[in-house]
Amino acid sequence: MYAEERQQAMAQLINAERRVSVARLAEDFSVTTETVRRDLSALERRGLVRRVHGGAVPVDALAPTESGxxxxxxxxxxxxxxxxxxxxxxxxxxxxxxxxxxxxxxxxxxxxxxxxxxxxxxxxxxxxxxxxxxxxxxxxxxxxxxxxxxxxxxxxxxxxxxxxxxxxxxxxxxxxxxxxxxxxxxxxxxxxxxxxxxxxxxxxxxxxxxxxxxxxxxxxxxxxxxxxxxxxxxxxxxxxxxxxxxxxxxxxxxx
The missing domain is CATH 3.40.50.1360 (Rossmann fold)
Incomplete structure (x- = not known):
């Protein structure tokens, strides 16, 4: 799997499950945690996910609005x-x-x-x-x-x-x-x-x-x-x- 294909698949998984850890992504895609972190950084720069400690969430998960x-x-x-x-x-x-x-x-x-x-x-x-x-x-x-x-x-x-x-x-x-x-x-x-x-x-x-x-x-x-x-x-x-x-x-x- 090419890097761009892997990153797209990661973004789809994160948006589907709402929160995915680096360890889970490394296991699912058979890559190192360092590779996952680079992929998440690339996805974040493209506005597709938001990185959080230990993993990533969809962009809308950290929206600045506050629910009543x-x-x-x-x-x-x-x-x-x-x-x-x-x-x-x-x-x-x-x-x-x-x-x-x-x-x-x-x-x-x-x-x-x-x-x-x-x-x-x-x-x-x-x-x-x-x-x-x-x-x-x-x-x-x-x-x-x-x-x-x-x-x-x-x-x-x-x-x-x-x-x-x-x-x-x-x-x-x-x-x-x-x-x-x-x-x-x-x-x-x-x-x-x-x-x-x-x-x-x-x-x-x-x-x-x-x-x-x-x-x-x-x-x-x-x-x-x-x-x-x-x-x-x-x-x-x-x-x-x-x-x-x-x-x-x-x-x-x-x-």
Whole structure:
């Protein structure tokens, strides 16, 4: 097979499967990983794929647009349910204080909270606060700030300032992308600043990130891997990726 034929076949596979590792491409096309990386670089220059750490994704996988909360809630629902259940097992002891990031996965975590587990919950998410407000075992703290319509969460200087004044037992955060090289990221600058403060406020930080976002990089980094203690993801993570994340100090929990 000529190089151009191989590259075209690689591009077709990546667009069909949405995310393919360098190791998988090397095995499928019987070439070295160095050859695969050269092929991916050539495809990226032609605008056919986007390279990410450890592999490649279609060009539209890293689009700068950000889905609204209601739209995101309909995607990967089974994986998010699993992530929420796994996160419940990580909750600190009754009487502790936790921080909850905005997002469709943390919404499922809230829905799964045990009724007899007393907690103080701090959040910047309006929908999460509305769900928690009637729970007699939850002392709810709603953070101030400007509410972004996209995420229905408070962001900005007031939110960041309020987070700088607190310390919690555990922070639960989501991300639009997570890669070894770039860390955890999100498309919006204000959202990133708020997530950065959420991470800094926690004695331990748990990232809830489904496997479709692993290897992806969004515009604004809010945490390096070293800032996070535990990654909760789903069974879509491959063994090589998991090993590399663990090598960088992350405890990986597969839901």
């Amino acid at each position: 909360l209601n739209e995101r809630d309909q995607h990967n629902t089974d994986a998010k349910e699993g992530l929420a259940a796994a996160a419940i097992a990580l909750l600190p002891a009754p009487g502790s204080t936790i921080l909850l990031d905005a997002g469709s996965t943390t919404a499922r975590l809230v829905a799964a909270l045990p009724h007899d587990h007393q907690l103080t919950v701090v959040t910047h998410s309006v929908p999460l606060a509305a769900r928690l407000a009637g729970n007699p075992n939850i002392e709810l703290v709603l953070l101030p700030g400007r509410v972004r319509p996209t995420t229905q969460a408070a962001v900005g200087a007031d939110t960041v300032a309020a987070l700088a004044e607190i310390r919690v037992d555990m922070s639960f955060v989501g991300a639009n992308g997570l890669s070894v090289e770039f860390g955890l990221s999100t498309p919006d600058r204000d959202e990133a600043a708020t997530k950065r403060a959420l991470v800094a406020a926690g004695r331990r930080t748990v990232a809830l990130v489904d496997s479709s976002k692993l290897g992806l990089e969004s515009t604004h980094r809010f945490a390096r891997l070293s800032d996070v203690d535990v990654l909760v993801t789903d069974a879509g993570i491959d063994a090589v990726e998991r090993s590399e994340l663990e090598r960088h100090g992350l405890e990986v929990v597969v839901a």
